[in-house]
Amino acid sequence: MENVIIASNLTYKYGDLVAVDHISFEVKKGEIIGFLGPNGAGKTTTFNMLVGLLKPMEGSAKILGMDVLTEIKQIHKRIGVCFEYTNLYEEISVLDNLKLFAELFGVKDFDAYKLLKRVGLQGKEKEPVLTLSKGMKQRVMIARALVNTPDVLFLDELTSGLDPVSSEEIRSVILEEKERGATIFLTTHDMYEADKLSDKVAFINQGRIVAFDTPHNLKLKFGKRKVKVLVKGKDESLLEREVALDNEETPRKIFDLFQSETVVTVHSEEATLEDIFIEITGRRLAE
């Protein structure tokens, strides 16, 4: 399968601070890649270099076979970008916002109503953006990123600060886009989102990619399975005990637990991406 995004040694500095430090990765057609890392890790800087808002200081990147330094306007015709912050024209209506961008992309027979229905905003077409809630604005942002039916979607912190229902609806739109064949570059510090949406996850920390694989492989490679046991304490309160699996001591520890304490529940658990991130970097994603 062809590589739609190829980044080679991408580097960017803000003064003396190296925000992105020689990172390289590839994304195949139709894949969703999740860039996972805490705030300040270099996710948005990488995002901005790929969409042409920042010029890489070293290295290069190709999107759809075109160089971001020399062919960015050709690239822009075929990508959709959704930013972390709301940057809509708030004074004008939802419909006018979408129509403006459809005209700028030269989209013929643009059906804004159909697109707004997809993101759950039917009936809100004529409303000025400034009257919408944050979740609704984010849906308009997604709709705007889709006006030109892009081959590649760049999504920065897609569901940051949204309620669970809005987040879930937006995720389902993204999965529909994947079904359509779009390639998706997603930055997030939400390990649940990365796990749920991404075909591949890149852990980025202090400007460097420290791990890059499918969530499943990462869990196999770095994760430690464990058993979580809830036991009753002396004052009838519930206490949590963890026993690591894949260990010679495991059978004896579980036996001891059952013998010495009143076991309420037993659950086997696999490592989360957050656990793996902490194991690799020593940092939490929410930092």
Add this chain to the structure above:
Amino acid sequence: MSFKNILILSKKEFIVGSKSFIFIWVLIMPILLSFIMSLLFGTFFSRSPRLGLYAESPSQILEIAEDTKAFVTIKYNSVQDLKDAVSKGRVDIGVVIPKNFDEDVKEGIRVNLESYVFGESYARNRAIIVTVLGNIIREIAGQELPINVISLNVGDETSMPLKDRFFPFLVLMAIFFGGLLIPSTSFMEEKRRKTLNALMTTPLEVSEVVISKIITGSVVALVSAIFTLLLNNAFGNYPLYLILIIILGVLMASFAGVMLGFYIKDFAMLISVMKLGGIVLYFPAIVYLFPQIPKIVAKFFPTYYLLEPIVELTKRNVNFSSFWVNTTICFILDIVLGVVVFLQVKKLERGELFS
């Protein structure tokens, strides 16, 4: 560069801009000030004197009166029409020229002129009409005035009425309010709200965004300036030249506006810059307002070369040699500013302002 994209963006600028306070303010402010000045100095309600004439037989009075600039002459086809016009205030005075009037006055026969006076007309207007009409009749009778009036100006523009001295300030404000504020605030807002980032991830070129803002600022400033001229009855005898100069002015203002927009981060900073820069922009107008200040000082300020041709065309007899010199300097200033804007656009295209 795509003209279609520039049109789409300009339309967006007008739609989004028209909902902002700044946009409405820059359009209304010069017009409002013109109204205030006109109310204070009485331009609206004291129009030029108007004389209505009905001649029972052909008379030279009609031609000579039409040529005079002291009042407006309107001819009527009957005494009744003339009376109606006077009673409705369309003219200040209506005069019936009797049969064989020219011949009679040339022969020295005393003729009675029947005239109708609109009761609410200004005494000033009546006095002007009666005096000038008397001179015209003397001319027809072949009589010369027994006196020579020698006029000596005391000072220069100090003798100009305050309204006329304030006029350059109004024009400059109309041009620079819209031309400067609209592109600068629009650019500043696009950066602050990061809508510029959204535009820059579409196939748009930076130059298209910049040109659309220059067009919007220029159009609003042009409309505002034309309204100001209309309200001050100051289109003069060369309206096309005047509009040409104003176009040079609004371009100068819009170029400066986008330059400000590139660097200014918020409204407070813009106001600070405008306070400092205002003296550079408006100093030539201040020189007109206070003619005691030597005019040569104004020549050190770029807006002088815009203002002087406008004032020449609107308020005085035009001296075309100095007019073309000043207009050429104004044009050169536009070219220089245009080149600076172009270089900034190239810098933006290299992404240096986004970092």
